[in-house]
Amino acid sequence: MAGGGGSSQGIHYVPGTELVMALNHWRLAIDSHALNFPGAQHECCDISQADFRWFPYAEILWASPECTHHSVASGRKRIQLDQVPDENGEVLPVDAAERSRATAWDVLRYLERMILRGKPVLGGVVENVIDFQRWNLFEPWRKGFELLGYDIEIIHLNSAHAHARKALWSPQSRDRFYLGYVHRSVGRKPDWQKWLRPHATCPDHGAVRARQDFKRKDREPWGRYRTQYVYRCPRAGCGQVIEPLALPASKAIDWTIPAQRIGDRKRPLAKKTMDRIRDGLERYARHLVVPVEGRQGKQAKPLDEPTRTMTTRRETGVAFTPFIAELRGGASKHRSTTDPLCTVTASGNHHGLVTEGLAVPYYGTGRARPLSQPLGALTTVDRYGLLKAQIEVEDCLFRMLEPEEIGTAMSFREGYKLLGTKRERVRMLGNAVTPNASEILVSAVVEAITGEDIEPAAAPC
Structure with missing residues (x-):
């Protein structure tokens, strides 16, 4: 199996897989990857110039081709940004800033070389930005997979909705394009829907596996969550728009x-x-x-x-x-979050973080409540005032955010090792594939190849 970045970590969680080789043009990225996967072969080279005749065979190939000229931020603009010092005065080395990742055509080149050896790659996934599908050479590139004997599936997935079995769920909204492919000699196609329907809660039917629904029915599916597609309840006669379960950003914060x-x-x-x-x-x-x-x-x-x-x-x-409101007792009314809390007593929690507007009853015994909750019963007497914290x-x-927090937002496991400066580590993380997404996609491919079922993630309690 060949792959790099976060994809290797996600693939590693799929039963029966073993990383054979990882390729990248950036030495620091390869050295970091080798720290976490010492048993695999690691190759640092200009992948566009690599001679695949001498590369090992992989049954499954994960590829993340060069994406800068497909992205909203053009390649030249991104290179210029990379050479602007960050808050620590750091800039990226040229090999990280200019060359990015392998090109899309190299994926087909490797697949063709293995077929010429008489051992076709059985399946895999290609990952890129959403706008990759708008590349003017996308159709001939896609056709190349079919000519080489592969059945393909175009997938648009937000990492926040990739409900993996073992990888951390990503508390990040990250829309990406994926092309899944399996060689026809396998004789089975992946059950993509089994892995691409996230857990959600329908107001009428409770816990369900939501189905993806693109807004434009007159063209091929493409786009980002909420803008071009939503999720709906799959129950017959329902179909209302529902929100997939997703982790909040606070899960990534230290x-x-x-x-x-x-x-x-x-x-x-x-x-x-x-x-x-x-x-x-x-x-x-x-x-x-x-x-x-x-x-x-x-x-x-x-x-x-x-x-x-x-x-x-x-x-x-x-x-x-930055302040805590003390709801009962003590010698003070509030204090900054940069100071210690007042004593936490056995009488109960009396520390409140002032973060949102409150509706405050000034008659009777009712309690102040946030505006995100329903008001108490409204009577014939005007009894609610609006309190808004005036925050400068x-x-x-x-x-x-620190690189370790960004790593958590990217679904990387705790303790994953990255070399380099903060800026270099962030670069590697930003270029990676979220492991939870790669885990579920490769699980679908492995099921098709082996014919053995893999149990998807259960709904969280």
Whole structure:
């Protein structure tokens, strides 16, 4: 089996698989991969120039071709960004910034070489960005698989909805294109739907396996979750739109890492970043994941939603309000989250994080409640006031996500080893495939090849 990045970790979770070889042009990435998979052969080379006659045979091939010129961020623009120093003054080496990953044609070249040996690759997966399918040579490239004897399946999957058996579920919204393929000599096709229907809850039917539904019925499926497709309840006569289960971004955050008050920073945050935090506070008044650079239209999001897509740059920060309200007793009313909590007593939890607006009853014995919950019974007396925490951006705490947190958001297991500077590690993570996605896709391929069922992930309790 050949593969690289996060895909190798995900593939490793599939029963009966063994990593044979991993290829990449970037020495640091290959050396990092070798630390985690010492038993496999590792090759650092210009893959476009590699002579596959001398490469080992793999029954399954995972490939993540070069994607920069398919991405919304053009290749040249990305290269320029890579050479801009980050907050630590770090830039990427040229081999990481300019050459990216293997080209799409090399996938077919390897498959053809193995067929000429008389041992066709039995199946595999190709991963890329969503816009890869809009490549002007996509149709002849896809046709190449069919001419080589493969049945193919075009898949659009968000990593947040890849419900793996063993890999961590990714608390990240990451839309990607996948092409699954199995050689016709296998005699079976993968049961893709078994692995691509995420767990969800229908208001009327409870726990279900949601079905993907593209909005445009007049063309081939393509696109991103919510924009071009949704998930629906599969029960007959229902079909209402439902939300697949997904982990919140907070699952990736190490809350023990200290942050700095924005107003105390020596290097002020960019105006756009400050504006995003203000907008996020206005909309959510709770912990936020904040994009500090990148494409237009990116907004701060609350931590109880999946993060934005992790790219090859360290461009996501965490902002949150810095005080605790003490609900009962004590000598103080509130204190900063940079200070210790007041004593936690046996009488109960009396520490409240001020994060959202409250509806406050000023008659009777009712309790204040967040606006995200229903109000108490409304009487003929006007009895509710609106309390909104007035939070200044300068008083929020802010820090960048650490590579280890980004690794968790990418579904990497704890303890996965990466070499290099922070920027280099983030680059490797942003270029990787989330292991939970590769696990479920390769599971479908392995089932078809072996004829043996693999049990998919059960719904979480």
